[in-house]
Amino acid sequence: MADIRINRKLAAILAADVVGYSRLMGADEAGTLAALKRHRETIFDPAVAAHNGRIVKLIGDGAIVEFGSVVDAVNCALSVQRSGAALQDATARQPNIVVRIGINLGDVIIENDDLYGDGVNIAARLEPLAEPGGICVSSIVNESVSNRIDVRFLDGGDVSVKNIDRPIRVWKWHPGKTDVAANRSSSVANPTPNVETPSIAVLPFTNMSGDPEQEYFSDGISEDVITDLSKIAGLMVISRNSSFTYKGRSVDIRAVGRDLGVRSVLEGSIRRAGNRVRITAQLIDATNGAHLWADRYDRDLTDIFAVQDDVTRRIVDALKVTLSPAEKARLADSGTPNIDAYDCYLRGRELLALNPKNRE
Numbered sequence: 001m002a003d004i005r006i007n008r009k010l011a012a013i014l015a016a017d018v019v020g021y022s023r024l025m026g027a028d029e030a031g032t033l034a035a036l037k038r039h040r041e042t043i044f045d046p047a048v049a050a051h052n053g054r055i056v057k058l059i060g061d062g063a064i065v066e067f068g069s070v071v072d073a074v075n076c077a078l079s080v081q082r083s084g085a086a087l088q089d090a091t092a093r094q095p096n097i098v099v100r101i102g103i104n105l106g107d108v109i110i111e112n113d114d115l116y117g118d119g120v121n122i123a124a125r126l127e128p129l130a131e132p133g134g135i136c137v138s139s140i141v142n143e144s145v146s147n148r149i150d151v152r153f154l155d156g157g158d159v160s161v162k163n164i165d166r167p168i169r170v171w172k173w174h175p176g177k178t179d180v181a182a183n184r185s186s187s188v189a190n191p192t193p194n195v196e197t198p199s200i201a202v203l204p205f206t207n208m209s210g211d212p213e214q215e216y217f218s219d220g221i222s223e224d225v226i227t228d229l230s231k232i233a234g235l236m237v238i239s240r241n242s243s244f245t246y247k248g249r250s251v252d253i254r255a256v257g258r259d260l261g262v263r264s265v266l267e268g269s270i271r272r273a274g275n276r277v278r279i280t281a282q283l284i285d286a287t288n289g290a291h292l293w294a295d296r297y298d299r300d301l302t303d304i305f306a307v308q309d310d311v312t313r314r315i316v317d318a319l320k321v322t323l324s325p326a327e328k329a330r331l332a333d334s335g336t337p338n339i340d341a342y343d344c345y346l347r348g349r350e351l352l353a354l355n356p357k358n359r360e
Contacts, residue, residue, distance in 0.1 A: 007110040011066050012073035012103065012141070013123040014053070016044070016080070018061035019098045019132040032095050036061060039097040043083045050248050051076035056115050064124070066115060070105045070144045077101045077135045078151065079245045081175060082259060084133065102126030103137045105144060118164070125161035126170060134174035142171040150242040198319040199236040199262040201286075202226045204247040205279075208271040218270040219244075221279070221308065225266070228312045234321045238262060257286020264292060264319060266311075275301045281311050283318050293318040 018024070024032040048055060048065055051072040056064045067073040084099065104126060106119030122138060130136035135153075142153050153171035160167050202225050207218040223240055230237040238260050246256060253265045268281035282294035293314050297307045 008107055008117075009110060010105070011068065011108050011115065011119060012070040012105045013108065013115070013120050014063075014065040014067065014073050014077060015102045015120075015123040015127040016063045016065070016077075016099050017127050019100055021061035024095045028095060035095050035097050039084065039099075044080055044099075046249065047076050047079040047083065050079070056113070062127075064115070064120060066108075070103075070141055071148050073103050073105075074135075074137065074141065074145050074149055075241060075245060077103060078149070078173075081133055081135060082245070098132045100127050100130040100132060101135045102128075102130060103135065103141050105138065105140045122161070122164060122168060125164060126168070129156070129159065129161075129170055130172060131174045134172060136170050136172050139169040139171065148241065150239050198234060198264075198321050199238075200229060200264045200266060200283075200315065200319070201238040201243045201256060201260045201262045202229065203251070203256070203265060203267040204244050205267070205281075206269040208269045208278075209273065214270075214272055217272055219247075221270055221304070224308055225311060228308065229315065232316065232321060235316070235319065236262070253284045253286055254289055262286055264315075266315065272301070277301050277304060277307075279307055279311075283315055 018036065021032070024035075044063070045055070051067065052069065053065045053067045053072065053076055056066050065073075065076070067076070080099065080101065084097065102123050102125070104119060104123035106122060107117060108119040109116040126136045126138060136156065137153060151173055153173050156170040156172045158167040158169050202222055205218045205222045207215050209217075222244075226237060226240055226243070229235055242260060253267070256265050257263065263286055265284050265286050266281060267284065268279060271278040277297075277299055279297045279299075280295070281297075283292040284290070285292055295311075295314065297303075297310075299307055
């Protein structure tokens, strides 16, 4: 008899479960089901889609989700937990949905559309160890994401879990707890946001080209603006990992400012057609929603570097940040003038972002 072939692969597995689901159902069955549906439609499912995940199964109030990238899995979990807190409304008649999330990176067995094995089992065992509204990950996840995300997990020690024959080292995060602890121990390069310091978050520019394959271009321009602004010592700039959690979402700029601890937010759109590009950008005061500056650029693609430089200078002027001669020189250095080389660079960077293992 021929051996049965078992298909395996390495995957990041996210397990999520609603806190106190049975109690909520006992108190208000219809309201709990409606609240759970609302949470999935407005928060959970969009976050999974935005981070390239696949929902393997929904089990009552829980879910198992597969990701090809552990960074995508963690950023999806962060997006769900941060957005979930914003969705809660004490005046609403429906119950508040709070979830725990566990994440593991491991070998899984593929059978039809389902997944099995320790990779899945450990994620499911980590989920109950997370605090309500928090995340619990295995050591391999914590080591893999390293500094590629905007938070730090706190060491939860070794734990023994059901049906796993070895202790597992766990790491935990909870909004408002571990973020504060991580910021206190961070370096000068990542200071705690200070509303008295000029600060900005650059949201991912919206791709208006009508072609999803142009997403790499709009994301690349957004990331370059972040990089240029981060060269300025007198300006606190939120990292790409944090600002890109808002990608594809309709957001309240004031809420973004509160969540990220910044005084200003840059948003915009990019439309590319052949050798022409249209870029709109607007700088918004996150404290009151007022526009500080806005402009539209209709240029040849070869002028893209000049547009980036102008956007950076306008932001600096609007925020009244003083540049040193060295900072002016760094901002003037736009790299290669070859637009084809730049386009290849953006495509390559997007591939690395989608699969961080290619960096190794």
